[in-house]
Amino acid sequence: MTSTTHETTARLDADDGLASYRDRFVGAQSPLVYLDGNSLGRPLRVTGERLRTFVEHEWGGRLIRGWDEAWMDLPTVVGDRIGATCLGAAPGQTVVADSTTVLLYKALRAAVAARPGRREVVLDRDNFPTDRYVAAGVADELGLTLRWIDVDTSAGVTLEQVQEVVGEQTAVVLLSHVAYRSAWLADAPAITAAVHDAGALVLWDLSHSVGSVPLELDAWGVDLAVGCTYKYLNGGPGSPAFVYVAERLLDGLQQPVPGWMGHADPFAMGPGWTPAPGIRRMVSGTPPVVGMLAVQDMLDLLEEVGMPAVRAKSVGLAEHVLRLTDVLLAPLGVGVATPREAQRRGGHVTLTHPAMREATARLWAADVVPDYRDPGGLRLGLSPLSTSYDEVTRGMESVREVLADLTASDA
Numbered sequence: 001m002t003s004t005t006h007e008t009t010a011r012l013d014a015d016d017g018l019a020s021y022r023d024r025f026v027g028a029q030s031p032l033v034y035l036d037g038n039s040l041g042r043p044l045r046v047t048g049e050r051l052r053t054f055v056e057h058e059w060g061g062r063l064i065r066g067w068d069e070a071w072m073d074l075p076t077v078v079g080d081r082i083g084a085t086c087l088g089a090a091p092g093q094t095v096v097a098d099s100t101t102v103l104l105y106k107a108l109r110a111a112v113a114a115r116p117g118r119r120e121v122v123l124d125r126d127n128f129p130t131d132r133y134v135a136a137g138v139a140d141e142l143g144l145t146l147r148w149i150d151v152d153t154s155a156g157v158t159l160e161q162v163q164e165v166v167g168e169q170t171a172v173v174l175l176s177h178v179a180y181r182s183a184w185l186a187d188a189p190a191i192t193a194a195v196h197d198a199g200a201l202v203l204w205d206l207s208h209s210v211g212s213v214p215l216e217l218d219a220w221g222v223d224l225a226v227g228c229t230y231k232y233l234n235g236g237p238g239s240p241a242f243v244y245v246a247e248r249l250l251d252g253l254q255q256p257v258p259g260w261m262g263h264a265d266p267f268a269m270g271p272g273w274t275p276a277p278g279i280r281r282m283v284s285g286t287p288p289v290v291g292m293l294a295v296q297d298m299l300d301l302l303e304e305v306g307m308p309a310v311r312a313k314s315v316g317l318a319e320h321v322l323r324l325t326d327v328l329l330a331p332l333g334v335g336v337a338t339p340r341e342a343q344r345r346g347g348h349v350t351l352t353h354p355a356m357r358e359a360t361a362r363l364w365a366a367d368v369v370p371d372y373r374d375p376g377g378l379r380l381g382l383s384p385l386s387t388s389y390d391e392v393t394r395g396m397e398s399v400r401e402v403l404a405d406l407t408a409s410d411a
Protein backbone atom coordinates (compact mmCIF):
# COMPACT_ATOMS: atom_id res chain seq x y z
CA MET A 1 0.00 0.00 0.00
CA THR A 2 1.46 3.44 -0.88
CA SER A 3 1.54 5.99 1.92
CA THR A 4 -1.10 8.15 0.15
CA THR A 5 -3.45 5.18 -0.22
CA HIS A 6 -2.81 4.27 3.38
CA GLU A 7 -3.53 7.83 4.60
CA THR A 8 -6.67 8.16 2.49
CA THR A 9 -7.96 4.80 3.71
CA ALA A 10 -7.22 5.63 7.36
CA ARG A 11 -8.99 8.99 6.99
CA LEU A 12 -12.06 7.41 5.37
CA ASP A 13 -12.36 4.86 8.19
CA ALA A 14 -11.78 7.54 10.84
CA ASP A 15 -14.51 9.77 9.31
CA ASP A 16 -16.96 6.88 8.87
CA GLY A 17 -19.81 7.34 11.32
CA LEU A 18 -20.87 3.72 10.76
CA ALA A 19 -17.42 2.18 11.31
CA SER A 20 -18.17 0.78 14.77
CA TYR A 21 -21.06 -1.36 13.48
CA ARG A 22 -18.52 -3.67 11.83
CA ASP A 23 -17.70 -5.14 15.25
CA ARG A 24 -21.25 -6.44 15.52
CA PHE A 25 -20.62 -8.98 12.73
CA VAL A 26 -19.07 -12.42 13.21
CA GLY A 27 -15.65 -12.69 11.60
CA ALA A 28 -15.25 -9.03 10.66
CA GLN A 29 -12.23 -8.77 12.96
CA SER A 30 -10.34 -11.53 11.14
CA PRO A 31 -7.81 -10.62 8.40
CA LEU A 32 -10.05 -12.23 5.75
CA VAL A 33 -11.29 -9.72 3.17
CA TYR A 34 -14.96 -10.34 2.42
CA LEU A 35 -16.34 -8.66 -0.70
CA ASP A 36 -19.22 -11.03 -1.40
CA GLY A 37 -21.93 -9.85 0.98
CA ASN A 38 -24.20 -9.48 -2.05
CA SER A 39 -24.20 -13.26 -2.41
CA LEU A 40 -24.28 -14.05 1.32
CA GLY A 41 -24.09 -11.42 4.06
CA ARG A 42 -22.04 -12.02 7.21
CA PRO A 43 -23.93 -13.13 10.34
CA LEU A 44 -24.51 -10.71 13.20
CA ARG A 45 -23.06 -11.72 16.56
CA VAL A 46 -26.45 -11.39 18.28
CA THR A 47 -27.85 -13.95 15.87
CA GLY A 48 -25.84 -16.73 17.57
CA GLU A 49 -27.60 -15.95 20.83
CA ARG A 50 -31.00 -15.62 19.15
CA LEU A 51 -30.63 -19.04 17.52
CA ARG A 52 -29.53 -20.61 20.81
CA THR A 53 -32.43 -19.16 22.84
CA PHE A 54 -34.85 -20.07 20.08
CA VAL A 55 -33.85 -23.73 20.31
CA GLU A 56 -33.84 -23.79 24.10
CA HIS A 57 -36.86 -21.69 24.96
CA GLU A 58 -39.14 -21.05 21.99
CA TRP A 59 -38.85 -24.30 20.08
CA GLY A 60 -37.67 -26.53 22.94
CA GLY A 61 -39.93 -24.94 25.57
CA ARG A 62 -43.08 -23.89 23.79
CA LEU A 63 -43.10 -26.72 21.22
CA ILE A 64 -46.29 -26.80 19.10
CA ARG A 65 -47.77 -23.96 21.20
CA GLY A 66 -45.23 -21.66 19.52
CA TRP A 67 -47.40 -21.54 16.39
CA ASP A 68 -50.35 -19.92 18.16
CA GLU A 69 -48.20 -17.77 20.39
CA ALA A 70 -45.93 -16.21 17.74
CA TRP A 71 -44.86 -18.15 14.67
CA MET A 72 -48.08 -18.12 12.67
CA ASP A 73 -47.95 -14.35 12.26
CA LEU A 74 -44.20 -14.08 11.60
CA PRO A 75 -44.49 -13.92 7.77
CA THR A 76 -46.56 -10.74 7.98
CA VAL A 77 -44.82 -9.34 11.07
CA VAL A 78 -41.36 -9.66 9.47
CA GLY A 79 -42.79 -8.67 6.09
CA ASP A 80 -44.16 -5.43 7.53
CA ARG A 81 -40.80 -4.71 9.16
CA ILE A 82 -38.96 -5.20 5.84
CA GLY A 83 -41.59 -2.99 4.24
CA ALA A 84 -41.22 -0.18 6.79
CA THR A 85 -37.43 -0.27 7.13
CA CYS A 86 -36.29 -0.98 3.59
CA LEU A 87 -39.10 -0.84 1.02
CA GLY A 88 -41.06 2.33 1.76
CA ALA A 89 -44.14 0.12 2.08
CA ALA A 90 -47.08 0.64 4.41
CA PRO A 91 -48.12 -2.42 6.46
CA GLY A 92 -50.19 -5.22 4.98
CA GLN A 93 -48.41 -5.45 1.61
CA THR A 94 -45.27 -7.50 2.30
CA VAL A 95 -44.97 -11.13 3.39
CA VAL A 96 -42.05 -13.52 3.88
CA ALA A 97 -42.22 -17.01 2.35
CA ASP A 98 -40.54 -19.52 0.05
CA SER A 99 -37.45 -18.71 -2.03
CA THR A 100 -37.09 -15.75 -4.39
CA THR A 101 -37.55 -18.11 -7.32
CA VAL A 102 -40.84 -19.51 -6.02
CA LEU A 103 -42.16 -16.06 -5.09
CA LEU A 104 -41.18 -14.76 -8.54
CA TYR A 105 -43.31 -17.51 -10.03
CA LYS A 106 -46.25 -16.79 -7.75
CA ALA A 107 -46.02 -13.01 -8.22
CA LEU A 108 -45.65 -13.24 -12.00
CA ARG A 109 -48.60 -15.61 -12.33
CA ALA A 110 -50.70 -13.38 -10.06
CA ALA A 111 -49.73 -10.29 -12.07
CA VAL A 112 -50.54 -11.93 -15.42
CA ALA A 113 -53.91 -13.05 -14.03
CA ALA A 114 -54.61 -9.45 -13.01
CA ARG A 115 -54.25 -8.32 -16.67
CA PRO A 116 -56.56 -10.77 -18.49
CA GLY A 117 -56.44 -10.71 -22.29
CA ARG A 118 -52.88 -9.37 -22.45
CA ARG A 119 -50.42 -11.92 -23.85
CA GLU A 120 -46.87 -10.57 -23.33
CA VAL A 121 -44.28 -10.44 -20.56
CA VAL A 122 -41.39 -8.00 -21.04
CA LEU A 123 -37.96 -8.71 -19.54
CA ASP A 124 -34.28 -8.20 -20.35
CA ARG A 125 -31.72 -10.73 -21.54
CA ASP A 126 -29.29 -9.88 -18.74
CA ASN A 127 -31.73 -10.38 -15.87
CA PHE A 128 -30.68 -12.94 -13.25
CA PRO A 129 -31.06 -16.49 -14.65
CA THR A 130 -33.81 -17.55 -12.26
CA ASP A 131 -35.98 -14.56 -13.34
CA ARG A 132 -35.55 -15.51 -17.01
CA TYR A 133 -36.20 -19.20 -16.39
CA VAL A 134 -39.31 -18.53 -14.31
CA ALA A 135 -40.67 -16.15 -16.94
CA ALA A 136 -40.04 -18.73 -19.68
CA GLY A 137 -41.81 -21.38 -17.59
CA VAL A 138 -44.84 -19.14 -16.99
CA ALA A 139 -44.93 -18.22 -20.70
CA ASP A 140 -44.93 -21.93 -21.67
CA GLU A 141 -47.58 -22.73 -19.12
CA LEU A 142 -49.96 -19.94 -20.18
CA GLY A 143 -49.06 -19.62 -23.88
CA LEU A 144 -47.62 -16.11 -23.46
CA THR A 145 -44.94 -14.39 -25.53
CA LEU A 146 -41.74 -13.07 -23.96
CA ARG A 147 -40.56 -9.68 -25.30
CA TRP A 148 -36.84 -9.39 -24.66
CA ILE A 149 -34.92 -6.15 -24.11
CA ASP A 150 -31.25 -6.42 -25.11
CA VAL A 151 -28.79 -4.88 -22.68
CA ASP A 152 -25.06 -4.64 -22.41
CA THR A 153 -23.62 -6.70 -19.52
CA SER A 154 -21.99 -3.52 -18.22
CA ALA A 155 -25.23 -1.52 -18.21
CA GLY A 156 -28.93 -2.17 -17.63
CA VAL A 157 -32.45 -1.40 -18.76
CA THR A 158 -33.31 2.23 -19.50
CA LEU A 159 -36.66 4.03 -19.45
CA GLU A 160 -36.46 4.54 -23.22
CA GLN A 161 -35.98 0.81 -23.84
CA VAL A 162 -39.04 0.01 -21.76
CA GLN A 163 -41.12 2.68 -23.50
CA GLU A 164 -40.16 1.21 -26.89
CA VAL A 165 -41.45 -2.29 -26.13
CA VAL A 166 -44.51 -1.88 -23.91
CA GLY A 167 -47.91 -1.76 -25.54
CA GLU A 168 -51.48 -2.93 -25.41
CA GLN A 169 -50.41 -6.60 -25.31
CA THR A 170 -48.06 -6.14 -22.34
CA ALA A 171 -49.36 -7.80 -19.19
CA VAL A 172 -46.27 -7.53 -16.98
CA VAL A 173 -42.76 -6.03 -17.11
CA LEU A 174 -40.30 -8.02 -14.95
CA LEU A 175 -36.99 -6.28 -14.17
CA SER A 176 -34.23 -6.22 -11.56
CA HIS A 177 -33.88 -2.92 -9.74
CA VAL A 178 -30.09 -3.42 -9.34
CA ALA A 179 -28.53 -5.63 -12.04
CA TYR A 180 -26.65 -8.59 -10.55
CA ARG A 181 -23.66 -8.19 -12.88
CA SER A 182 -23.21 -4.49 -13.56
CA ALA A 183 -24.98 -3.03 -10.49
CA TRP A 184 -26.95 -0.79 -12.89
CA LEU A 185 -29.66 0.92 -10.84
CA ALA A 186 -32.83 1.10 -12.92
CA ASP A 187 -34.95 4.23 -12.80
CA ALA A 188 -37.76 2.45 -10.95
CA PRO A 189 -40.18 5.38 -10.51
CA ALA A 190 -39.99 6.44 -14.19
CA ILE A 191 -40.11 2.87 -15.55
CA THR A 192 -43.04 2.01 -13.26
CA ALA A 193 -44.92 5.06 -14.59
CA ALA A 194 -44.15 4.13 -18.21
CA VAL A 195 -45.40 0.58 -17.65
CA HIS A 196 -48.62 1.95 -16.15
CA ASP A 197 -49.06 4.29 -19.13
CA ALA A 198 -49.24 1.13 -21.25
CA GLY A 199 -51.85 -0.36 -18.90
CA ALA A 200 -49.47 -3.09 -17.68
CA LEU A 201 -48.09 -4.07 -14.27
CA VAL A 202 -44.49 -4.01 -13.11
CA LEU A 203 -42.76 -6.69 -11.03
CA TRP A 204 -39.38 -5.64 -9.58
CA ASP A 205 -36.72 -8.08 -8.35
CA LEU A 206 -35.15 -6.25 -5.39
CA SER A 207 -32.63 -8.94 -4.40
CA HIS A 208 -29.62 -6.67 -4.95
CA SER A 209 -31.23 -3.49 -3.60
CA VAL A 210 -33.03 -4.39 -0.39
CA GLY A 211 -30.93 -3.28 2.59
CA SER A 212 -28.49 -1.43 0.34
CA VAL A 213 -30.44 1.07 -1.77
CA PRO A 214 -33.41 2.92 -0.18
CA LEU A 215 -36.71 2.03 -1.84
CA GLU A 216 -40.04 3.86 -1.96
CA LEU A 217 -42.36 1.26 -3.44
CA ASP A 218 -45.61 2.92 -2.31
CA ALA A 219 -44.54 6.38 -3.49
CA TRP A 220 -43.28 5.02 -6.84
CA GLY A 221 -46.59 3.23 -7.44
CA VAL A 222 -44.91 -0.18 -7.79
CA ASP A 223 -47.32 -3.08 -8.32
CA LEU A 224 -45.37 -6.14 -7.18
CA ALA A 225 -41.84 -6.88 -6.01
CA VAL A 226 -39.81 -9.78 -4.67
CA GLY A 227 -36.39 -10.03 -3.08
CA CYS A 228 -34.11 -12.25 -1.06
CA THR A 229 -33.02 -11.84 2.55
CA TYR A 230 -29.59 -13.52 2.56
CA LYS A 231 -27.60 -10.68 0.94
CA TYR A 232 -27.92 -7.25 2.58
CA LEU A 233 -30.53 -8.49 5.08
CA ASN A 234 -28.04 -11.05 6.45
CA GLY A 235 -30.65 -13.79 6.91
CA GLY A 236 -28.15 -16.62 6.31
CA PRO A 237 -27.85 -19.30 3.63
CA GLY A 238 -31.25 -20.17 2.20
CA SER A 239 -33.19 -17.67 4.32
CA PRO A 240 -36.64 -17.05 2.82
CA ALA A 241 -37.68 -14.35 0.38
CA PHE A 242 -40.35 -11.64 0.56
CA VAL A 243 -43.04 -10.48 -1.80
CA TYR A 244 -44.72 -7.06 -1.94
CA VAL A 245 -48.10 -6.57 -3.58
CA ALA A 246 -49.62 -3.06 -3.64
CA GLU A 247 -52.77 -2.89 -1.56
CA ARG A 248 -54.89 -1.83 -4.54
CA LEU A 249 -54.19 -5.22 -6.22
CA LEU A 250 -54.73 -7.46 -3.21
CA ASP A 251 -58.48 -7.76 -3.41
CA GLY A 252 -59.15 -10.64 -5.81
CA LEU A 253 -55.45 -11.39 -6.34
CA GLN A 254 -55.09 -14.95 -7.67
CA GLN A 255 -51.96 -16.77 -6.61
CA PRO A 256 -51.09 -20.06 -8.33
CA VAL A 257 -50.04 -22.17 -5.33
CA PRO A 258 -53.03 -22.07 -2.97
CA GLY A 259 -51.99 -23.78 0.25
CA TRP A 260 -53.44 -24.20 3.68
CA MET A 261 -51.27 -21.49 5.25
CA GLY A 262 -52.64 -18.87 2.87
CA HIS A 263 -56.19 -19.98 3.65
CA ALA A 264 -58.52 -17.66 5.53
CA ASP A 265 -58.87 -20.29 8.26
CA PRO A 266 -56.12 -22.93 7.99
CA PHE A 267 -57.37 -25.11 10.83
CA ALA A 268 -60.94 -25.25 9.51
CA MET A 269 -59.44 -27.79 7.08
CA GLY A 270 -62.45 -27.42 4.85
CA PRO A 271 -63.04 -28.76 1.33
CA GLY A 272 -62.00 -25.73 -0.71
CA TRP A 273 -59.49 -22.87 -0.66
CA THR A 274 -60.72 -19.53 0.61
CA PRO A 275 -57.89 -16.99 0.39
CA ALA A 276 -56.82 -15.21 3.55
CA PRO A 277 -57.58 -11.51 3.40
CA GLY A 278 -54.78 -9.32 2.10
CA ILE A 279 -51.14 -10.26 1.49
CA ARG A 280 -51.35 -13.42 3.67
CA ARG A 281 -52.88 -15.27 0.71
CA MET A 282 -49.45 -15.24 -0.98
CA VAL A 283 -48.24 -17.75 1.65
CA SER A 284 -48.60 -21.39 0.57
CA GLY A 285 -47.11 -23.79 3.12
CA THR A 286 -45.68 -23.72 6.65
CA PRO A 287 -43.75 -20.48 7.30
CA PRO A 288 -39.93 -20.82 7.49
CA VAL A 289 -39.68 -19.73 11.13
CA VAL A 290 -36.02 -20.60 11.73
CA GLY A 291 -35.05 -18.89 8.48
CA MET A 292 -36.64 -15.63 9.67
CA LEU A 293 -34.62 -15.38 12.91
CA ALA A 294 -31.40 -13.80 11.64
CA VAL A 295 -33.25 -11.36 9.37
CA GLN A 296 -34.92 -9.87 12.44
CA ASP A 297 -31.51 -9.01 13.93
CA MET A 298 -30.45 -7.23 10.76
CA LEU A 299 -33.76 -5.36 10.66
CA ASP A 300 -33.09 -4.17 14.23
CA LEU A 301 -29.74 -2.83 13.05
CA LEU A 302 -31.09 -1.23 9.87
CA GLU A 303 -33.83 0.46 11.92
CA GLU A 304 -31.17 1.83 14.25
CA VAL A 305 -28.95 3.15 11.43
CA GLY A 306 -31.55 4.09 8.82
CA MET A 307 -31.37 3.40 5.08
CA PRO A 308 -30.12 6.88 4.04
CA ALA A 309 -26.93 6.43 6.15
CA VAL A 310 -26.50 2.88 4.80
CA ARG A 311 -26.75 4.16 1.23
CA ALA A 312 -24.29 7.00 1.89
CA LYS A 313 -21.69 4.51 3.13
CA SER A 314 -22.43 2.19 0.20
CA VAL A 315 -21.74 5.05 -2.22
CA GLY A 316 -18.56 5.95 -0.30
CA LEU A 317 -17.25 2.38 -0.49
CA ALA A 318 -18.01 2.11 -4.22
CA GLU A 319 -16.24 5.43 -4.89
CA HIS A 320 -13.24 4.13 -2.97
CA VAL A 321 -13.20 1.01 -5.16
CA LEU A 322 -13.42 3.13 -8.32
CA ARG A 323 -10.64 5.47 -7.15
CA LEU A 324 -8.34 2.55 -6.34
CA THR A 325 -9.22 0.88 -9.65
CA ASP A 326 -8.06 3.95 -11.55
CA VAL A 327 -4.80 4.11 -9.60
CA LEU A 328 -3.90 0.45 -9.09
CA LEU A 329 -5.71 -1.62 -11.71
CA ALA A 330 -6.32 0.50 -14.82
CA PRO A 331 -2.57 0.32 -15.66
CA LEU A 332 -2.97 -3.48 -15.79
CA GLY A 333 -5.81 -3.20 -18.31
CA VAL A 334 -8.72 -3.54 -15.89
CA GLY A 335 -12.05 -2.03 -17.00
CA VAL A 336 -15.12 -0.96 -15.03
CA ALA A 337 -18.43 -2.64 -15.93
CA THR A 338 -20.46 -0.61 -13.43
CA PRO A 339 -21.90 2.90 -13.88
CA ARG A 340 -19.61 5.63 -12.58
CA GLU A 341 -22.52 7.90 -11.56
CA ALA A 342 -23.74 6.98 -8.09
CA GLN A 343 -27.40 7.60 -8.98
CA ARG A 344 -27.24 4.82 -11.62
CA ARG A 345 -25.29 2.38 -9.42
CA GLY A 346 -26.33 -0.10 -6.71
CA GLY A 347 -24.14 -1.57 -3.97
CA HIS A 348 -21.45 -3.49 -5.84
CA VAL A 349 -18.77 -2.80 -8.44
CA THR A 350 -17.73 -5.14 -11.26
CA LEU A 351 -14.24 -4.93 -12.73
CA THR A 352 -13.30 -6.66 -15.96
CA HIS A 353 -10.15 -8.31 -17.26
CA PRO A 354 -9.67 -11.52 -19.27
CA ALA A 355 -7.77 -13.08 -16.33
CA MET A 356 -10.46 -12.42 -13.69
CA ARG A 357 -11.68 -16.01 -13.45
CA GLU A 358 -8.20 -17.26 -12.61
CA ALA A 359 -7.57 -14.21 -10.41
CA THR A 360 -10.71 -14.99 -8.37
CA ALA A 361 -9.54 -18.54 -7.67
CA ARG A 362 -6.17 -17.23 -6.47
CA LEU A 363 -7.81 -14.52 -4.35
CA TRP A 364 -10.09 -17.02 -2.60
CA ALA A 365 -7.04 -19.18 -1.86
CA ALA A 366 -5.47 -16.10 -0.22
CA ASP A 367 -8.57 -15.35 1.92
CA VAL A 368 -9.73 -12.48 -0.24
CA VAL A 369 -13.33 -13.28 -1.24
CA PRO A 370 -14.97 -11.40 -4.11
CA ASP A 371 -17.16 -13.14 -6.70
CA TYR A 372 -16.67 -13.94 -10.37
CA ARG A 373 -19.34 -13.45 -13.02
CA ASP A 374 -18.90 -14.00 -16.74
CA PRO A 375 -17.74 -12.38 -18.92
CA GLY A 376 -14.46 -11.66 -17.12
CA GLY A 377 -16.12 -9.82 -14.23
CA LEU A 378 -14.70 -9.57 -10.72
CA ARG A 379 -17.71 -8.57 -8.63
CA LEU A 380 -16.98 -6.68 -5.44
CA GLY A 381 -19.93 -6.69 -3.03
CA LEU A 382 -19.90 -3.85 -0.51
CA SER A 383 -21.96 -4.40 2.63
CA PRO A 384 -22.10 -0.96 4.24
CA LEU A 385 -22.37 -2.08 7.86
CA SER A 386 -19.75 -4.84 7.80
CA THR A 387 -17.19 -3.60 5.23
CA SER A 388 -14.44 -1.12 6.14
CA TYR A 389 -12.46 1.10 3.79
CA ASP A 390 -9.32 -0.70 4.97
CA GLU A 391 -10.85 -4.06 4.01
CA VAL A 392 -11.56 -2.68 0.53
CA THR A 393 -8.03 -1.32 0.17
CA ARG A 394 -6.48 -4.63 1.24
CA GLY A 395 -8.70 -6.44 -1.22
CA MET A 396 -7.81 -4.12 -4.08
CA GLU A 397 -4.09 -4.46 -3.30
CA SER A 398 -4.46 -8.23 -3.49
CA VAL A 399 -6.28 -7.98 -6.82
CA ARG A 400 -3.40 -5.88 -8.16
CA GLU A 401 -0.78 -8.37 -6.93
CA VAL A 402 -2.61 -11.38 -8.35
CA LEU A 403 -3.31 -9.75 -11.70
CA ALA A 404 0.25 -8.40 -11.99
CA ASP A 405 1.50 -11.93 -11.37
CA LEU A 406 -0.93 -13.49 -13.86
CA THR A 407 -0.22 -10.95 -16.59
CA ALA A 408 3.55 -11.25 -16.04
CA SER A 409 3.37 -15.05 -16.36
CA ASP A 410 1.35 -14.61 -19.63
CA ALA A 411 3.99 -12.30 -21.12
Ligand SMILES: Cc1ncc(COP(=O)(O)O)c(C=O)c1O
Pocket: 099, 100, 101, 102, 128, 130, 131, 176, 180, 205, 207, 208, 228, 241
Ligand atom coordinates in the same frame (compact mmCIF):
# COMPACT_ATOMS: atom_id res chain seq x y z
C1 LIG B 1 -31.63 -10.83 -8.85
C2 LIG B 1 -31.72 -12.18 -8.18
N1 LIG B 1 -32.89 -12.84 -8.17
C3 LIG B 1 -32.99 -14.04 -7.58
C4 LIG B 1 -31.91 -14.63 -6.95
C5 LIG B 1 -31.95 -15.97 -6.33
O1 LIG B 1 -33.13 -16.59 -6.15
P1 LIG B 1 -33.26 -17.71 -4.99
O2 LIG B 1 -33.21 -16.97 -3.69
O3 LIG B 1 -34.51 -18.37 -5.28
O4 LIG B 1 -32.06 -18.60 -5.13
C6 LIG B 1 -30.67 -13.95 -6.93
C7 LIG B 1 -29.46 -14.52 -6.27
O5 LIG B 1 -29.28 -15.67 -5.99
C8 LIG B 1 -30.59 -12.71 -7.56
O6 LIG B 1 -29.43 -12.05 -7.57
Ligand SMILES: Nc1c(O)cccc1C(=O)C[C@H](N)C(=O)O
Pocket: 038, 039, 040, 180
Ligand atom coordinates in the same frame (compact mmCIF):
# COMPACT_ATOMS: atom_id res chain seq x y z
N1 LIG C 1 -28.06 -17.55 -3.72
C1 LIG C 1 -26.80 -18.00 -3.91
C2 LIG C 1 -26.48 -19.31 -3.56
O1 LIG C 1 -27.43 -20.11 -3.04
C3 LIG C 1 -25.17 -19.79 -3.76
C4 LIG C 1 -24.20 -18.93 -4.27
C5 LIG C 1 -24.50 -17.63 -4.64
C6 LIG C 1 -25.81 -17.19 -4.49
C7 LIG C 1 -26.19 -15.84 -4.91
O2 LIG C 1 -26.89 -15.20 -4.19
C8 LIG C 1 -25.73 -15.33 -6.21
C9 LIG C 1 -26.24 -13.96 -6.44
N2 LIG C 1 -27.67 -13.83 -6.41
C10 LIG C 1 -25.74 -13.30 -7.71
O3 LIG C 1 -26.14 -12.18 -7.94
O4 LIG C 1 -24.94 -13.82 -8.43
